[in-house]
Amino acid sequence: xxxxxxxxxxxxxxxxxxxxxxxxxxxxxxxxxxxxxxxxxxxxxxxxxxxxxxxxxxxxxxxxxxxxxxxxxxxxxxxxxxxxxxxxxxxxxxxxxxxxxxxxxxxxxxxxxxxxxxxxxxxxxxxxxxxxxxxxxxxxxxxxxxxxxxxxxxxxxxxxxxxxxxxxxxxxxxxxxxxxxxxxxxxxxxxxxxxxxxxxxxxxxxxxxxxxxxxxxxxxxxxxxxxxxxxxxxxxxxxxxxxxxxxxxxxxxxxxxxxxxxxxxxxxxxxxxxxxxxxxxxxxxxxxxxxxxxxxxxxxxxxxxxxxxxxxxxxxxxxxxxxxxxxxxxxxxxxxxxxxxxxxxxxxxxxxxxxxxxxxxxxxxxxxxxxxxxxxxxxxxxxxxxxxxxxxxxxxxxxxxxxxxxxxx
Amino acid sequence: xxxxxxxxxxxxxxxxxxxxxxxxxxxxxxxxxxxxxxxxxxxxxxxxxxxxxxxxxxxxxxxxxxxxxxxxxxxxxxxxxxxxxxxxxxxxxxxxxxxxxxxxxxxxxxxxxxxxxxxxxxxxxxxxxxxxxxxxxxxxxxxxxxxxxxxxxxxxxxxxxxxxxxxxxxxxxxxxxxxxxxxxxxxxxxxxxxxxxxxxxxxxxxxxxxxxxxxxxxxxxxxxxxxxxxxxxxxxxxxxxxxxxxxxxxxxxxxxxxxxxxxxxxxxxxxxxxxxxxxxxxxxxxxxxxxxxxxxxxxxxxxxxxxxxxxxxxxxxxxxxxxxxxxxxxxxxxxxxxxxxxxxxxxxxxxxxxxxxxxxxxxxxxxxxxxxxxxxxxxxxxxxxxxxxxxxxxxxxxxxxxxxxxxxxxxxxxxxxxxxxxxxxxxxxxxxxxxxxxxxxxxxxxxxxxxxxxxxxxxxxxx
Numbered sequence: 001x002x003x004x005x006x007x008x009x010x011x012x013x014x015x016x017x018x019x020x021x022x023x024x025x026x027x028x029x030x031x032x033x034x035x036x037x038x039x040x041x042x043x044x045x046x047x048x049x050x051x052x053x054x055x056x057x058x059x060x061x062x063x064x065x066x067x068x069x070x071x072x073x074x075x076x077x078x079x080x081x082x083x084x085x086x087x088x089x090x091x092x093x094x095x096x097x098x099x100x101x102x103x104x105x106x107x108x109x110x111x112x113x114x115x116x117x118x119x120x121x122x123x124x125x126x127x128x129x130x131x132x133x134x135x136x137x138x139x140x141x142x143x144x145x146x147x148x149x150x151x152x153x154x155x156x157x158x159x160x161x162x163x164x165x166x167x168x169x170x171x172x173x174x175x176x177x178x179x180x181x182x183x184x185x186x187x188x189x190x191x192x193x194x195x196x197x198x199x200x201x202x203x204x205x206x207x208x209x210x211x212x213x214x215x216x217x218x219x220x221x222x223x224x225x226x227x228x229x230x231x232x233x234x235x236x237x238x239x240x241x242x243x244x245x246x247x248x249x250x251x252x253x254x255x256x257x258x259x260x261x262x263x264x265x266x267x268x269x270x271x272x273x274x275x276x277x278x279x280x281x282x283x284x285x286x287x288x289x290x291x292x293x294x295x296x297x298x299x300x301x302x303x304x305x306x307x308x309x310x311x312x313x314x315x316x317x318x319x320x321x322x323x324x325x326x327x328x329x330x331x332x333x334x335x336x337x338x339x340x341x342x343x344x345x346x347x348x349x350x351x352x353x354x355x356x357x358x359x360x361x362x363x364x365x366x367x368x369x370x371x372x373x374x375x376x377x378x379x380x381x382x383x384x385x386x387x388x389x390x391x392x393x394x395x396x397x398x399x400x401x402x403x404x405x406x407x408x409x
Numbered sequence: 410x411x412x413x414x415x416x417x418x419x420x421x422x423x424x425x426x427x428x429x430x431x432x433x434x435x436x437x438x439x440x441x442x443x444x445x446x447x448x449x450x451x452x453x454x455x456x457x458x459x460x461x462x463x464x465x466x467x468x469x470x471x472x473x474x475x476x477x478x479x480x481x482x483x484x485x486x487x488x489x490x491x492x493x494x495x496x497x498x499x500x501x502x503x504x505x506x507x508x509x510x511x512x513x514x515x516x517x518x519x520x521x522x523x524x525x526x527x528x529x530x531x532x533x534x535x536x537x538x539x540x541x542x543x544x545x546x547x548x549x550x551x552x553x554x555x556x557x558x559x560x561x562x563x564x565x566x567x568x569x570x571x572x573x574x575x576x577x578x579x580x581x582x583x584x585x586x587x588x589x590x591x592x593x594x595x596x597x598x599x600x601x602x603x604x605x606x607x608x609x610x611x612x613x614x615x616x617x618x619x620x621x622x623x624x625x626x627x628x629x630x631x632x633x634x635x636x637x638x639x640x641x642x643x644x645x646x647x648x649x650x651x652x653x654x655x656x657x658x659x660x661x662x663x664x665x666x667x668x669x670x671x672x673x674x675x676x677x678x679x680x681x682x683x684x685x686x687x688x689x690x691x692x693x694x695x696x697x698x699x700x701x702x703x704x705x706x707x708x709x710x711x712x713x714x715x716x717x718x719x720x721x722x723x724x725x726x727x728x729x730x731x732x733x734x735x736x737x738x739x740x741x742x743x744x745x746x747x748x749x750x751x752x753x754x755x756x757x758x759x760x761x762x763x764x765x766x767x768x769x770x771x772x773x774x775x776x777x778x779x780x781x782x783x784x785x786x787x788x789x790x791x792x793x794x795x796x797x798x799x800x801x802x803x804x805x806x807x808x809x810x811x812x813x814x815x816x817x818x819x820x821x822x823x824x825x826x827x828x829x830x831x832x833x834x835x836x837x838x839x840x841x842x843x844x845x846x847x848x849x850x851x852x853x854x855x856x857x858x859x860x861x862x863x864x865x866x867x868x869x870x871x872x
Contacts, residue, residue, distance in 0.1 A: 014737070017436045017437065018730075018732070019437070019438055019479050019540070020542050020543050020730070022477070023521070023542045023543035024542070028497075032423065032451060033495060033497040033498050034430060035430075035434060036429055036430045036433055038433070040433060040478075044433050045433070048432055061428070061429050065429065078542060080669055080732070081669065081734065081737055082669050082737070337525060
């Protein structure tokens with residue numbers, strides 16, 4: 001039994017099926033209450049997967065259960081025995097990846113793209129277009145690391161539809177072709193949504209502007225900035241991820257960075273919690289840009305907003321509250337019933353592989369945000385932003401903050 | 410056509426039949442391993458429930474209705490080749506009338522979700538089992554569940570005004586109604602409450618609701634011995650203070666709760682009493698002070714009171730998860746926790762608790778104690794490795810002695826978790842001790858009237 005399998009057995013072995021996790025798992029209702037797509041079912045099936053593997057039987061039949069998990073960790077918040085069904089799913093995906101069984105073709109494509117192009121989509125100069133004219137130096141002790149997350153958003157929706165095709169057969173054929181001929185992904189920019197590209201570029205410029213007005217000196221790697229590998233990590237490609245994290249760390253070191261400023265919760269969580277486990281001597285100071293903005297630099301406006309707290313901030317970063325504190329300085333904030341550590345996922349992590357489940361999760365969350373009573377919805381994550389937008393209006397926190405920064409800051 | 414196709418014709422997109430999809434339905438929160446269902450069906454309407462039941466009745470297929478799957482006695486798992494019917498898709502709160510003091514809800518609504526909606530109108534549905542985050546309205550009706558608020562509000566049966574329930578032949582019964590009073594012949598609503606899914610499938614209910622307490626304060630009182638704790642609760646009641654909650658935990662349970670990181674007790678002692686008092690905001694401080702004096706006079710060695718909502722919420726959550734927390738104290742993964750669920754008249758508590766302490770030593774079992782001491786309900790959580798036959802024997806002996814102790818003091822073998830698979834023998838023991846075996850015969854006759862073929866949740870309550 002591998003160490004991952006042992007850890008999976010230990011995590012799943014503590015569960016006593018009380019079902020508390022199932023009550024807060026967003027994918028359970030979105031899958032039509034199919035328990036194999038809910039937290040308790042995943043923990044039970046984690047044990048089954050190990051049993052099947054031990055008997056020398058196939059394990060691919062469990063894939064939908066584990067790959068549909070959002071890794072949102074809502075389950076962990078309510079489990080009296082401290083079992084994390086999200087971790088069970090993650091480890092099960094790692095077991096499948098290491099055995100080469102059950103991994104969706106689309107997931108393998110993502111791994112291939114990241115290892116080959118250091119991104120999900122070969123963005124080239126488009127990755128750094130947002131910084132044009134800002135004259136940000138290319139090296140320095142403090143490095144602004146976008147992780148390409150905002151930049152990739154203009155491709156996400158169209159690319160997901162394209163890769164999934166108009167039917168399962170078509171989707172498989174497209175992904176199969178790209179797996180055989182990876183250069184086909186160089187055509188992906190044709191799927192770019194220019195309007196979203198412009199908006200995301202504005203968000204990054206807003207962030208850079210605010211940091212500048214706070215007197216933060218920073219550098220930026222430009223078009224050579226690699227994607228941090230978030231999706232590859234989430235999909236369970238542990239071995240590739242370890243290699244890739246070393247590569248990314250090397251790139252950060254080449255620029256002389258000691259402090260890394262992140263702009264999105266996924267990258268922040270990955271660098272803060274995962275990279276130190278993957279890369280020996282990963283000793284960068286990792287800060288989110290909102291931690292460098294002083295609340296007193298902002299003034300109150302007349303906005304009334306519902307705030308969607310990203311899971312990676314509220315839960316995986318232990319009540320990370322810097323964005324919420326800033327938001328309260330500039331607007332009247334309405335929080336939905338599911339907030340703080342009980343926040344509800346936007347559905348984003350399922351968008352690529354399980355768009356129907358993702359859609360259901362997004363609808364449920366947007367309903368909660370509307371009921372909270374804000375006139376508009378604000379979030380602090382580009383993935384959440386784009387997902388919530390499928391069900392209504394939403395804006396990035398940076399757009400609101402930059403408007404409310406004191407002119408003298 | 411086959412079973413899957415036939416059921417799919419009734420509930421399109423609502424039938425599961427692959428092995429990996431069925432596995433999660435082979436367990437509930439009890440230690441029993443059920444049989445893999447032959448299919449799981451997830452209806453959205455009463456009509457679909459009716460058609461599925463009629464189909465299964467016509468084809469002599471057993472049906473196990475399931476809500477949140479939180480039964481602690483194996484009531485929601487299959488013991489033969491059965492279709493499991495999950496009611497979770499029927500999760501609408503159909504109406505709430507504060508004026509009528511009534512909520513009409515579908516069976517799959519989870520209790521905490523219902524109370525979240527009600528709280529915005531200043532109301533609550535009082536039954537409050539420890540599993541309320543996951544338990545459903547249909548589930549707690551079938552279990553006649555209790556919970557932490559029973560000392561004030563009683564059990565689920567006290568809060569059900571009417572039901573919609575479907576019989577195995579597909580007939581839909583509408584019993585009771587949304588009024589607080591209703592005398593319309595035999596009280597079939599009450600008969601179905603607590604019937605553990607053996608008589609009918611509950612699809613909808615009229616629930617009685619009540620204004621939520623204006624304000625709440627909490628006292629934690631620590632004791633060196635269980636008898637003092639029991640006397641202190643009696644003294645509180647005698648003083649005229651009507652607690653909203655009166656819970657106790659022993660040291661092992663406190664250790665388990667602390668090991669999850671949800672709560673840290675300020676005082677280290679063998680026993681703790683959690684006492685909630687409610688009332689207008691301006692009266693809470695006075696009531697907390699009065700309760701603290703009485704507790705101190707009755708042997709509490711440490712007393713901590715709080716009105717901090719976050720702290721109270723954390724402690725409440727920790728207490729509700731006490732059973733699951735105990736699993737952290739298992740010596741091996743083969744260990745399970747069998748829960749004793751006896752109830753005795755509160756006046757007998759000191760004697761019964763002392764006797765339980767003696768039994769634990771005499772039978773040589775590892776037991777954590779907690780429970781709803783305000784209403785005399787004691788949960789003895791017994792650690793057992795079923796692969797160890799000697800230990801099995803000791804646990805069975807303790808379990809029987811525990812039940813005998815409850816009966817000797819005028820109590821019952823089952824307070825709020827139901828009979829399920831686990832307590833079939835104990836149920837026989839209780840009626841036998843009362844020389845009322847005939848009562849069981851009447852129950853079985855009633856079962857055959859509702860479900861002549863014996864297809865609804867077979868193997869539960871009776872042999």
